[in-house]
Amino acid sequence: MADPNYLSDADRDRISAAVGEAELLSAGEIVTILAERSDGYTDVALAWSAAVALLALALLAIAPDFYLGIYDRILAGWGHEWTPRAILTLAAGVAAVKFGAMMLLQLWQPLRFWLIPPPIKTMRVHDRALRAFRIGAERRTSGRTGILIYLSMRERRAEIVADEAISSKVDPQVWGDAMNAMLVELGQSRIADGMIAAIRKVGAVLQVHVPRAADDVNELPDRLIEV
Template sequence: MASPRYLSEADHQRISAAVGEAEMLSSGEIVTILADRSDGYTDVALAWSALVAFLALGALAIAPDFYMSLYDRLIADWGHEWTPRMILSLALGVAALKFAGVMLLQLWQPLKFFLIPAPIRTMRVHDRALRAFRIGAEQRTTGRTGILIYLSMREHRAEIVADQAIATKVEPGVWADAMNAMLAELREGRTADAMIAAVAKVGAVLTTHVPRLEGDVNELPDRLIEV
């Protein structure tokens, strides 16, 4: 399934222009990535389905008569005796139905992401941002001055990752202004403006800590990467 596009071509051009402007007074190189999601979370969906199936087995063990009488009513069979094999088959059927039902329910994306614990979302977005940084920015500039602004829409998470030459000069808390500027725009539903606001804040930090050197060239593309 193709990821939805959140921004128009005009938005992409605005963000590219903001990146170019932010880099004018700095040797830093800003990479921007907008992701629909940072993970498929199949393991989380399987875990919820397995939990519900296990709980169904527990309910069957606590109140077997309910399930057995329900089965008898469904097949209109009044006279048979329950054997161990039949009981085990009933348990397997109940567990399988519950497991499959929860998996199908989680095909509805709002429910699926609602069920993902916040710490897991945060961790997966952080890991994806680090992987994207290693591929797209880390050690790809002469002075190791690459920095990534990463926004993951479904998880409602963002990350700023800096290369060594920047990270050694800037405390992690300095990026809080950029994150807050981004979140303020996102709360109003302005995704492109959120990225532009973060770029402007990051650019100001880079100008202070990584000023532009004579002969500096643009080593990384200014365009937004939307995945």
């Protein structure tokens, strides 16, 4: 669930009102989603922890006398006899400690998300937006005119996904203006204003390509969905 501190109730009302106003101009149905994050990235955290553990083992292999000497002085005392079994046990212990410590460090969310490579963030946000679109908007309108504006806060990324009747008429690059308008406001930490700017840009595009019919009805909720 998105952090309730991102938006006030007044902000949520403003976003819903902007959706309603934009939909008056066209047959499009705009769905807005604000997500706290688009993935847990457990696989990335495990990969970093495994890399740290392997690095520790590599250092132990490169300079074994140094590390075994430290162990002798701290725990075993002088004259400790290192058998192959003892060395393997130490190596396994070092790897386990490093792995666990790195996993614990990544429980701190700012570090966890800082360590995620940007392309992975972009891919996960895109995939999550597509899944959300398929559940909440795709083919849920009579004219297949649903469109999703998706904003993922932790990754600081957004997506616009359109249904068949819109995507067949509008080049994906057209949504660049809407994205840029959103990002300008988000850069100033004005989340609601960013969503509203994107809604208005999307509404203007929809008015041109899927004009409103006389018998058009509102088929999808106007309220912001927070996940």
